[in-house]
Amino acid sequence: MPKVENIVILTGAGISAESGLETFRAADGLWENHRVEDVATPEAFARDPLLVQRFYDMRRVAIMETLPNTAHEALARLDAEWQGGLLLVTQNIDDLHERAGAMYAGDPRVLHMHGEGLSAWCTACDARTRWTTSLADGPPCPVCGANALRPDIVWFGEMPYRMDEIYAALREADLFVSIGTSGAVYPAAGFVREARECGARTLELNLESSHGSAWFHETRLGPASLLVPAWVDEMLGMAR
Numbered sequence: 310m311p312k313v314e315n316i317v318i319l320t321g322a323g324i325s326a327e328s329g330l331e332t333f334r335a336a337d338g339l340w341e342n343h344r345v346e347d348v349a350t351p352e353a354f355a356r357d358p359l360l361v362q363r364f365y366d367m368r369r370v371a372i373m374e375t376l377p378n379t380a381h382e383a384l385a386r387l388d389a390e391w392q393g394g395l396l397l398v399t400q401n402i403d404d405l406h407e408r409a410g411a412m413y414a415g416d417p418r419v420l421h422m423h424g425e426g427l428s429a430w431c432t433a434c435d436a437r438t439r440w441t442t443s444l445a446d447g448p449p450c451p452v453c454g455a456n457a458l459r460p461d462i463v464w465f466g467e468m469p470y471r472m473d474e475i476y477a478a479l480r481e482a483d484l485f486v487s488i489g490t491s492g493a494v495y496p497a498a499g500f501v502r503e504a505r506e507c508g509a510r511t512l513e514l515n516l517e518s519s520h521g522s523a524w525f526h527e528t529r530l531g532p533a534s535l536l537v538p539a540w541v542d543e544m545l546g547m548a549r
């Protein structure tokens with residue numbers, strides 16, 4: 310493999326599946342018994358805010374009851390030891406990447422493009438506040454006092470966060486690695502193509518072939534808890 314300096318990693322629900330968090334595209338097409346359009350769109354929130362707040366209250370509890378697995382831990386090790394550029398873009402709203410390694414705290418190398426379950430966004434003053442309790446009770450924003458808090462989640466039809474930074478990193482990447490994502494949701498599903506067209510090698514680690522498998526130079530199939538630590542060992546061994 311040519312020399313690798315800059316790595317961009319994209320993670321999806323599959324990396325947290327073995328921690329016990331449900332993936333989105335299960336066989337029944339439902340997410341925790343709800344149709345996505347009933348809980349994860351701005352229209353759903355406008356129509357039935359209480360249902361949506363309760364749904365994300367439950368997600369918040371589930372996140373806090375969950376622990377990182379060996380795949381999150383391996384990526385934390387890579388983050389700590391990799392001397393080159395590294396950007397970890399996650400579509401996940403859990404904080405398992407951060408909790409897998411203390412070195413992640415406040416680390417700009419983890420980017421939550423679809424928002425964070427443990428964050429509340431005030432639509433009145435735009436403040437974001439770490440949130441671990443209920444939003445369904447209608448608590449006031451701790452910054453401005455308005456009753457305008459919503460989950461800090463990028464819903465369908467909304468613009469994912471920090472896209473400029475992500476595309477800049479993809480253009481500089483020597484290696485793009487996709488882990489535990491079905492490649493069904495854009496723009497994340499298009500990252501592999503962008504990276505490859507800009508010269509990166511592309512690797513997929515997933516339980517099954519994804520929608521975008523044809524764009525990857527290499528696909529390794531299996532559970533993230535096994536594939537990711539093995540790949541990280543390879544990368545760190547190569548760097549020594």
Ligand code: APR
Binds near residue numbers: 334488494516517
């Ligand atoms: N190890 C590796 N991969 C796994 C594992 C595992 N243990 N378990 C499941 N997978 C794979 C599945 O085979 C599937 O391809 O993870 C993928 C999960 O796909 P999705 O459920 O579609 O999740 P994701 O790709 O993260 O969804 C993207 O869609 O609903 C929106 O905003 C939401 O961020 C989410 C986005």
